Amino acid sequence: MEDWKRLVEPYTRPLFFAHSRMTRGKTLGVRGLVVEDERRVLLIEHTYLEGWWLPGGGVDAFEAAGDAVVRELREEAGIIAQETPRLLSIHSNERFFPGDHVLLYRIDRFERGELTSQGEIKNVDFFDIDALPGNINGGSLRRIQEALQGLPPDPLW
Template sequence: MADEEVIALGWQHRLMVRGARLWWRVRRPRTLGVRAIVEDGMGRILLVRHTYIDQWHLPGGGVRKWEATEAAARREVREETGADAAIVRLHGVFHNRSQFKDDQVVVYVARADGNVAPRGDGFEIAEARWFAAEATPDVGPATGRRLAEYRTGATAFGPW
């Protein structure tokens, strides 16, 4: 895919997200999402950079109807990064009301092969990369909180 096509797809996705946020403001739906703190055997964390928002984030997304949250986390990691992750443990369950919806977010700790070169999909994910756990790039506020909890080994619950 040419760079111009990736940029156009990124802008289309940004517009779709803005439309969804407007809909959420009106409807205030309840949603269920997952995120994964994906580690490798070398102490690195897998993060993604979206095409429609700034900063780096944990891979994740929505849970489909009839899908278990653990299966959704593995699917989202695979779709967003190309890595196959094995769930290690539950990190926590959080409540996110930042985008005008009632979002429950289940966060898992997972393990994946660090030799796999992650890749973005060019539409939703601009880039996926491994980072040293103590030297992550500019991450979103919630991602920063989840990584701080992860570093201390805490299981956490509460606001996103």
């Protein structure tokens, strides 16, 4: 039903990027690594992209990055942070969009609430770190491995 979004995304992406560049200059995004019981991580599946991803999105004008990840977690996954998110790493996302940077935050204490995203998220689920989905986004997989296995963060997303 939502496959049309994945079909049009490659064509709408340049328009989104052009708009972002005109309104933001460099772009800044956030992703949240939500960890449950030290064994399970939260992943989302968008309606417009393939695979499972760490939840997150862009930092709005006049918004702090930590506030942005809290907002994105609530909107996309219904996760209500019960602690200040901890910044784990900063990554250049040049391969996907020149000038883009992504900050990864970790949240261990949270409550589950209602999703507020309107048509953007297809699925939300927690996965055991030893049983992550086969179609997880490569950057998301690397960030999980770095954070939970103590590996040094790669500067590239």
